[in-house]
Each structure stands twice: as structure tokens, then as C-alpha cells.
Amino acid sequence: MSVLEVQDLSVRFDTDDGQVHAVDRLSFSLGEREVLGVVGESGCGKSVSFMSLLRLLPETAVVEGRAEFDGVDLLRAPASRLRRIRGRDIAFVFQEPMTSLNPAFKVGNQIGEVLRRHLGLSRGEARRRTIELLELVRIPAPERRVDEYPHQLSGGMRQRVMIAMALACDPKILIADEPTTALDVTIQAGILDLMRDIRERLGTAIVLITHNLGVVADVADRVIVMYAGRKAEEAPVHELFAQPQHPYTNGLLGAVPRPGVAGVRGRLREIPGRVPSLASLPQGCAFAPRCPRADDRTRSEVPELREVRPEHLVACFHPGPDA
Amino acid sequence: MGGFLLRKAGAALIVVFCSSVVVFVGVRALPGDPAVALSGENRDPAVLAAVREKYGLDQPLPVQYVKWVGRAVRGDLGVDSRDLPVAHTIVTRIPITLELALLSVALGMLIGITSGVIAAVRRGKAEDHAATTFALVGLSLPHFWLGLMMIILFAVDLHWLPSSGYVSFGQHPIQNLEHMVMPAIVLGTGLSAVLMRQMRSSMLASLGADYVRTARAKGLTEASVIGKHALRNSLITVTTVVGLQLGALISGAVITEQIFVIPGFGRLTLEAINQRDYTLLQGVVLVAATGYVVVNLLVDVIYSLLNPRIRVTGAAP
């Protein structure tokens, strides 16, 4: 049972320097209670795709496609309907906890807002529920924290507050954009534990956007790999790590430091070259300029997604794990 | 917050003290012999000597300064050339200018802040262009000319409002407002132009901030996003601007009172300079400077109340 169906999502920005194609015909579905990992380098369009679902992009963005949730096409729903879905049925946790909270209001106020707006709770009830939520995300001394301002909390705690705010109305989908990137490694582990916990206890479907493969391996059920605004590969998590098909995925895995593998003195394999500018994509496969398997066909034709193994899609003319 | 305010108060005191020195020296630098002016242009040496002794002008400057400050602190600013106590004159004139200032600030803030918010929210659209043009015009207009134009239109041509003069509120509230309307508009225009631009810029920054994106993602209504989240942060920035504009307001009041013949504090300043009445001038300028410093201190208090980062010291770095 899929809770979200996205078809041919495309996002384009009209800028002074021309058109930038941030996302190109992305399609996927998200199942109930599923944790979907979305992986790719910075600028590959992963954040933009999901922000476009809730129409959080600036006015210069042109969004096409279809995103079906609960019988509604998110991209075309009237603003009032969308506002009732935002924060209540689909919640977003942003990347920068430092700046994503309003410095002028207490933390409890900002969480309580969501409860009062969507669930109609009174101030007293909202406060009690807020404290419960803070406990849920494992913030110590929640009765005290409720009355504090964002600048009084550490980065890790602010991120937890953001998560609490997102979970306030028990959403069906939680989209977490790089939830651990701005945090120390030790804090990261705690947040990931929390994510697992949330899925177990609350049954929320989670989309985890990250550039960190380690995070994905830890928590996700299924993974989508994006490159230059397009989906390069999609597979269940174990399958992806065991049998990576796309050369980009292979490159990413090769670049992950793993003690013991390839010898302790082995050099990390990098992917040569740089991510192309989204304003001027190459003609054929977007990855061709950097791909060790590139040939004339890949340089002139854009590969479409094909299922090469059960439940395993890849957009490549020469799929297969590296030797 | 206490520390912040204490430091600001300390700085304010130093500024007031230095201002008093500057005033004292500045007035002494004005051309002409003060004794001559104080004795009503009487050049008889005997009279001049008596005047010098009466006003302590024969004593060394530092001594004169100390005496003056000593008395000023107790509220005694001396007597002017007509033997009227300066402090009393000032006290009677200040409320008039205060009323003018309050009306102007209220008008300026009302128009400036609302138009700034509207311009930011409707950025690039008709409302924005209209408001920005309005602000630009308001900035470029010499306000005393605006005053003259208004007098021509409303007093001379249409006879709707009086061209000059003043009636106190206690005596006749309606007439008081009739006399104050044009001056308040004249002064308020400049302030509203500056505030509008500042508010627009502030709101644009707030509206582009991450926390506003979060507010939208939470499904809050646009009214809540703009009116609660964005506005609050912008108001904090604008508060400091208002304080700084008060100096311009006082300058403007001087000319406005001159044009509309309002017997306020501003006009008093000009009279003092023109009549070379040094005691009066000293007292007037000292009060003006002190007033400015005090008001800015109040603005600092308001700012610290609005900005949680100052009000509540953070636990985390």
C-alpha cells in the first residue's frame, strides 16, 4: 500500500543565467511504514524534489508532474487544502537546525502552534502534548526546555525539537532533509536511533534525504540514488549494497572508507570530474563525462530506467557491479 | 539583559557629560561679548562690569563650567537675558514640541511600517512600486517646503486649516489638532519614508529566512507566517532605526515650528541663537542633547525586551 505516488516530477528554475533543470522526470512511490533513503551529492536535486511536493520552493520554480497523496494531487491542490496537509499529514524536517527555528519565540510556542492550528488543542493541552513530544525525542528536562529560546539549545537539541515539531500531529509521512549533516558524529547516531524508533512506534513512513551512504545503510528499507536531477538507480537497501548496478553508485560505494577492505593502506577511490551544472547538462547520459564505462551511445542517448534485477531499477546502458 | 542595559546607561551618562562640555565650549565660541548681549546691548563699562559679576563671566572658564553643571543638575539653568528662569521657559515649551513629536512619530510609524510590510509581501507588484515611490518622494522632499506648500493649499486657498499658531490641548482640543495636523504630517513624512524602506528591507530578509520556510511547512496560514513569524523579527531590527531617526526629528521640529509659528522647544532654540542669549542657549541645547540620549536609552530598553537573545542569556554558546 503506497502512501505517496510521484510521477514525472520535474522542477525548473528560470534564472538570469538561463533555465536550470533541477529535477527531471522523477517517479517513485513510498509505501506505508517504509523508510526510503534518497542519496546523491549536493546539488543533485534531492532536496528540491521533496520541497516541491509541499510547494515550499520560491516563486521562480516551475513544477510539473503529479504527486498523489490521499486522493489529492499535491501539486495542484488548492492552497487551503495544501496547508492542512502540511505539518499534519506530511511533515518536513529541514537541514539547518540553527536557522530553521524562529529565534524570537520560545521552543514550546513553536511546537504548540502546530498542535493548536491542526488539532485545535487549547493552550494547556498543547503545552502538555509538547512536553510529551519533547520526551519522545529524548530531550532531557522537557518541562524546562519548553520555555526556552532556540539560542539556548545546542545544535543536536534543536534538531530534535524540529523532529518533535514534525511529529506533533502524527503525520503519515516524515521527510527528513539531511537531518544529521549539521551535527557531530556522536549526535548523528542518536538521531538515527530516534528515526528507527519513530518508525517502529508510530508507523510513520520516512523519507531520509542524505549524501551519506552510511546513514542509509543503517536505517533505510529502500534506496533511490539521484544524479543531476534524475534517478540513476533504485533498489532495496541490501540489494543495492550487494549488487550496485550504476557506475555512479559503484563510485560512491568505492569512496566509502571501510577499514579492512582493500587493505588499510588502500587509497579511496574517487569519482573523477565534477557534478555538471544543472543549467547545461550534457547531451547523453548525465554521468557520461565521468564514467569509466562511457561510450558513444551513452554520450548521445539518455538511458531510461530498466529493471535489471528483481525490484532493482537502473538507468544505464552498461549496468553491473564493478569488478 | 541587566548587563546590557547597565552598559548602555553608563555610555549614555558619559555622552551627556561630554555633551555638556561641548555645549559650554560651543556657546562660548559664539561671536560677540556675552556681557553685551546680556545687558541688552548696553556698552557702558560700568554696566558691563556689573553684568559680568552678576553672571560670573569674570571667573576662569573651568570654574564657570563647574558652577553651571552644579546648578543644572539641581534643575537651575540660570536666567536668560530677560531675567526669566531658563528652566521654566524650557519646561513650558517642551510639552508643545513633545505633542508634535508624538503625533509625528505615531503617524510616521503607522504609515511607514504598514507600507513597508505591504511592499515586502507584494514585492515587485503594484503595491510595492507605489509604496517605494512614495518613500523615495518622501525622502527627497525638503520637509519645510512641504510645509509651505501645505500652508498654501490648505490655509490660503482652501481655508480648511489655520496657517500658523498654536492652541493648547487643554484649552481647545479640536483647535489644537487643527493647528498640529499639518506640522505633524510634515514631520511624519520624512520618518515614514525612512521607516518604510527599512521595514521593507527587513521584511524581505525575514521572509527569505529559513524559519519562515519552516513556518510554511508546518501548514500555518499566510497571515500567521507573515504577521507572527516574519514581522516579529523585522520589528526588532526597525526599533534601532527609530531611535536614530529621532535626531532628525528634532532638527525637523526646529524648522517646522518656525514655519508654522508654533511656540515650542525647537523655535526656542532658534530664538536663543538669533538673540545671542547664551544662558538660554546653553540650557536649551543641553536639554536637547540629554533628551535625545534618554530617548535612545528607552529605545534600547524596548529593543532588549523584544529581542530574546538579549533578554535571556543563552545556556549554549
Added chain:
Amino acid sequence: MSFADPTIAVIDPRARRRRLLRRRFLRRPLAVVGLVVSTLFILTAILAPWLAPYSAGTSDFTATLGHSSGKHLLGTDELGRDVLSRIIWGARASIEAGVLATMLAMAIAVPLGVIAGYYRGFVDTVIARMTDVLLAFPFLIVAVGLAAILGPSLTNATIALGVGAAPGLIRVARGEALALREEDYVRAAVANGASDARILTRHVLPNMLSTLIVQATVAIPTAIIGEAVLSFLGLGVQPPTPSWGVMLADAQSYLAQAPRLAVYPGIAIFLCSLSFNLLGDGLRDVLDPRTTR
């Protein structure tokens, strides 16, 4: 964009930047209008002797308070002097005062501000406190006071205006210097042993330039209006030399009979200020990439 001509690709980066700025500026019609009109005013001021149909003081007592006619395009004032000519000559006083006062203010403010902001410490405290004290006095009171001390004349009014505008500019210059000294390239220069003079001239001042230019362009209208105010109060230009402020002061007595005498000089001041403000706004948008337009 083709690189067929190899010399194009190797352009001096500073020239390229200037070209880019020029293009961005030209794309803003209001800013261009501001530039054109303000230049026109400056040219009027410089070319007054050749532009004005009459000299400023020529009076014709047979045609006092005349309406606009073939001989006098904007009419005559209470002494029969041609209003149009006086406005043209008045541009001289106003623009001179405005530009020179601003230049004086910058000459005082920039060195003081930069020294205070860059060196900090005791020097900074002294300069900053002094500036605070001066700012506690309303700009007009300072200008009026100075003009009274120095005696009424255009030169003295200009000096008074320049000194009055300086404290605000000191604050700006100090703020910029304070921020710039923390920049990495400044710290790198210090670490490399560059002398203070070199750092200030090569790294600090050039990066303050755009802010200073904008501040100057906006300070000019304030000075022009300030000159008008001072002349209005009798503390600036002395008759018969015309200035827009003097014309307004004279017009006050004839508001009922000849309101137009107050209208023309005022419009001149307004348009002049507006053009400089537009220019300043345009420059700020173009030079500072951080502004939210």
C-alpha cells in the same frame, strides 16, 4: 559565448567587473534617470553664467511679482528679478554646498572611521565616544550653531554642513573597517607581514569603496536640503546671491499673493534630491550583491 578570439578570454578581471557593473546599472531605468538628471543639475550649476538669461541680481522694479511671460519664463519675484535665472544661479550655491560639504564630511570621516575600526583599542574608544556625543546633537543644531559661530556665508554653511554630516559617516566607515579587518584576506596579509599602510590601501579601503560611494550619493541631497534650510534661516548664502533656500525664505512673505515663488525653488530642490537618491539607490543595488531588492 564563443572564445574564438583568444584575447577576449584573457581580459583583466577588474575591467570585466566594471563592464558587468555598467551593464547591471543600465538595466535599471530609474537609476539611469537619476544619473542623467543629477548630471544635468551639476552641468546647470557649472554653466550657469551661460545658461541664465539674466544675472541673478538684475531687478526690474516695473515688473515685480510678474507671471510667466515671454521675457520671464517663470515670472519675476518681489524685486522684479527673473525667477528662472535665479533658479539656475541658485543651482550653483546648492550643488556646490551639497557636493563640497559631502566631500568635506568624507575627508574627515573616512580616515577617522577607518583608524577607529581597524586599530580598535583606546583610539577607537575615544573616536567612537566623540562620535556618539556629536550625534546626540541634532544635525541642524550643530550646523546652525557652527554657521552662527563662523558667520553667515555660503562657505561657512558648507563647512558647517560637512562637519555636521561627518559623525554619521564616521560610524559607517568604522563599521566597515571593523568588519573588514576580520576578513580572511586581511588576516592573511597581516600574517604575511604586510605593513599597515599597505593593508589599508590595498585591502580595506577598496572594499569599503562601494559602501562609501553609496553613502556619499545619499549624503549629497541631505546637504543640499541642509543648505536650503540654513539659507532659509538666514545663516547661509547672503543676498543678493541666490540659493534655493533664500528664494524660499523670501517667498514666505508673499505666500498669499504669489505662491508660485515658493513652488519653483522647492521643485528644484525636490528634483535635485530625488535624482541623487535614485542614483544612490541604483548604485547600491548594483554594487552590493547582498541587498534584497
